[in-house]
Amino acid sequence: MSATERTDVLVIGSGFGGAIPAYHLAAGGAEVVILERGPHLTAPDFTHDLRLGSYTRIVDLVQGDGITVVAGNCVGGSSVVYFAASLRAPGFVFDRRGSLGHRLWPSTLTRAALDPWYDRVEEALPVAEQSWDQVPYPGGLFAAACARAGRTCNPVPVAVDLARCTNCNWMLNGCHFDAKRSMLLNYLPAATAHGAEIRPLHEAQTIAPATTPGYRYRVSYTQLDAGDYRLPVGVGAIEAKTVVLAAGALATPVLLQRSAPLLGGVPQAVGRYFSGNGDRVSIADVDEGKVRDLLGLERAPGIPYQGFPIGKPIGSMSYDRLDPATAEFTRFSLQQIYFPGITDLLAQATDTPATSWFGVRKKEMRARWPSWLSVLAMTEDDNEGVFGPPPPTGSSTRVATSLCLSTLSYRPTANTLRGWAAADAEARAVLERDGLARVRPWSENPAGSVSAHPLASCRMGDDPATSALDERGELRGHPGLFVTDGSAVPTSLCVNPSLTIAALAERACPGIVESTAEAGVRVRYGAPAPR
């Protein structure tokens, strides 16, 4: 398997960023191959199980210096393991200037400009609005606490078939009931129906100029062992007229760093300006008696709450602090969220940072686990993450099942810390009022800050010095090489990012089709939403 193959379009990664262009190009008539590092699993494989070897087949914990990131590793990418909150970014986000002092998003991009693309994605997934009687107990409790503190609170729109959902709270494992609308249920099957070929357990390693006339790039890959992703079992190369790089914000810049000598250099913004979306999680240790007395809630006779493990993980959130009139780095959303037990380690039980997250007091707190409530603040961070030199293969070094070490380092600046402090204060103002709960952010000692929303490591923009992609998502200086995943998003979003990643990928498609047609492929843009 060392002969070079050829295709019109090669897509690297099969999450939102890969699946959407794959569909439009295949539907438009191009020959499309998708390389995906992870395995191809479907609903029957998605078990309710926390044993190592179950969800760890498809979820990676990627440890950098000062940050740990969670990401999907399978066909469908992080959409398979995500929590399906599907939100449009507030308008002010597109005007963000960060600490550079100039607009970071391309001038053509505003909320109004992106709304038609959001519309398409919402139709394709599709996204559902939860009514209040579909918001699970934790979301209800958070809403009631917000109301009592004089705040508003909204049910969260979700990419979930609400009629099929069993509120089992196992989204991290992939949805056993096919209720969560991951890429496995829409864009990917529609792409394969138009002839696109998905190759699981194929990890792209380098991108180089092609040698065959008419082809622009040559991508080399390694095939990985299905039982141990550390073991290579084959190699190969594919030449393509267009390459869509969508390996996720942790992998896309690393692939480009490794390819830089082959490509004659890459823009200097590649591997810089990483954002963790300003993610900041806190655990509230809730007083059941106060839930009854202060909020008047009772879910069963004598049981005010005890609902932490019940539901869809994300139910409700407050938009109160998304006020465009307030200063950058002080705006955020506050969202109720559930994380599976593997993160219980991070909850702090005392105010002594070095030992707050383990020991006797922590064990006492674990006995009240059904009464926990967790909240995620998505703040404005400062794009301060930087990748070091790339590892020999892949995007990080896999040390054990699902555990990877990355060269990413993240040292929060004063701006980011200001946002986190504001979010912590707001969480306390809402949840500690009259002793309803005790709120503490996750400890940063074991893993640094933790994010499930990696962004911006190969971002688009107007300024070539601080953005790697032009406003069409093409890598500067490399025609026909597009980046359409979370790495292209210029800044943190103050909401969960998937809908914005997907809308930007939809928006990039006409340009990718045009570029592919210019390279001599008979392809047209204009396919409807997949069904």
Add this chain to the structure above:
Amino acid sequence: MVPGEKRYGGDVAIAGAAPGPGAVQAGAVELLNLPDLGIGILLPELALLVNTRALAYAATHGRVLLPTQPPFVALRFTDRTALAGELLTPGAPDRQLYVLLALFAAAAFDTAAHLHTAAAVRQRHPGLAWIGFPVPDADGLWRFPDYSYGRRLASEHPLTTPGGHPA
């Protein structure tokens, strides 16, 4: 990481600092030896490393250790806790290793990561029982037909756009 009661009189490995079973009873050692994890073979070396640090801790804090016990075991519980805090503090040498060990110890307790969860809940795995992890349906899957308070509990933000998004 998750302290527990002694398993038997004269159990020296477990300090007995908290009531109820801890990470060891929950299967931490089994988990670390799981072939899928591939680190079982390194455990003696890791124990050596921890004991070296325990010796150094004792020396710098003026603690006299019983020579018949491995140094970490010979430390009092409060000293074990303080030493663990030191080993796990950002910037400490070999910290990543200790974080992994802490992660797996906690995962044994909080998630029974060496067992299939449905079976672990049914056999009353000590950690899952301690946290009150819910019981699955007969087919080993979780479903919560009763999941919502069923009413509006707050007003939505006045500037919410169609579809439920922030403006």
